Amino acid sequence: MSNPVALLCSPHPNGVSDSIARLVAEGVAEAGACLQTVALRDYTFEGCIDCGGCTKPPHKCTLAGRNSGGNIDRAEEIFSLIEAAPLLFISAPIYFYSLPAHFKALIDRTQRFWAAQNHTPAGKPTLPRAPIKPTLVSLVAGRPRGKLLFSGSLLTLRYFLSPLNATISETRLLRGLEKVKDLEERPAVRAALRAWGHDWGCRLMAGKVPGYDPSTAPGPGCGKDGASSPC
Ligand SMILES: Cc1cc2nc3c(=O)[nH]c(=O)nc-3n(C[C@H](O)[C@H](O)[C@H](O)COP(=O)(O)O)c2cc1C
Numbered sequence: 001m002s003n004p005v006a007l008l009c010s011p012h013p014n015g016v017s018d019s020i021a022r023l024v025a026e027g028v029a030e031a032g033a034c035l036q037t038v039a040l041r042d043y044t045f046e047g048c049i050d051c052g053g054c055t056k057p058p059h060k061c062t063l064a065g066r067n068s069g070g071n072i073d074r075a076e077e078i079f080s081l082i083e084a085a086p087l088l089f090i091s092a093p094i095y096f097y098s099l100p101a102h103f104k105a106l107i108d109r110t111q112r113f114w115a116a117q118n119h120t121p122a123g124k125p126t127l128p129r130a131p132i133k134p135t136l137v138s139l140v141a142g143r144p145r146g147k148l149l150f151s152g153s154l155l156t157l158r159y160f161l162s163p164l165n166a167t168i169s170e171t172r173l174l175r176g177l178e179k180v181k182d183l184e185e186r187p188a189v190r191a192a193l194r195a196w197g198h199d200w201g202c203r204l205m206a207g208k209v210p211g212y213d214p215s216t217a218p219g220p221g222c223g224k225d226g227a228s229s230p231c
Pocket residue numbers: 010011012014015016017018092093094095096097098140141142143144149177178179
């Protein structure tokens with residue numbers, strides 16, 4: 001059985017969005033479940049080049065597994081992890097009112113899923129398959145203000161997730177967190193993030209998230225005796 005997956009979408013290791021993901025993962029672990037973190041920066045992949053290769057069946061990407069200067073393109077590994085996960089968590093910073101470049105490259109690579117979804121003999125788009133995968137999204141920005149600070153990114157994420165049969169269930173949109181020290185200075189925000197993770201950990205352990213089997217969870221949690229366990 002697969003665990004929930006957290007995509008760390010910043011190019012900055014141990015930065016603010018990584019710290020947020022760590023707090024959420026701690027909360028999930030306190031409930032006895034496990035959030036597997038996947039840092040996109042550790043995976044090499046290119047953005048879509050609109051070669052048209054995925055337009056027709058079998059809708060494969062021409063970049064998948066390609067060797068570019070000794071680096072193998074690994075986008076498909078991430079798509080496999082996403083597809084197998086019962087629950088997805090996305091932690092990303094806002095860069096120039098948008099999502100970071102490497103994450104956007106992965107988003108563009110979902111073009112092959114769009115092509116497959118929209119390809120029917122009659123040329124009619126097919127509807128997404130059920131059940132829809134729940135996705136938690138945390139976006140963090142340095143600016144304390146800005147009415148539309150997260151709007152474009154949320155719209156992009158909606159269309160990224162759609163062909164992956166996933167949808168945004170809950171969001172945490174955090175402002176004024178430029179550096180990790182800003183997060184450290186806000187204990188209430190940290191506690192709320194850990195509580196968010198704990199809440200979803202409890203839902204997982206209560207069997208309320210389709211595709212997750214609590215009996216294979218790593219540690220004690222909501223429904224079990226004992227202290228919290230790390231993943
Ligand atoms: C290249 C770059 C662009 C940024 N653009 C914005 C922006 O448009 N709006 C904003 O509020 N903060 C912006 N920031 C600040 C980041 O959102 C903020 O520092 C965030 O906490 C970084 O998270 P990370 O450490 O996980 O990368 C930018 C930071 C960088 C490095």
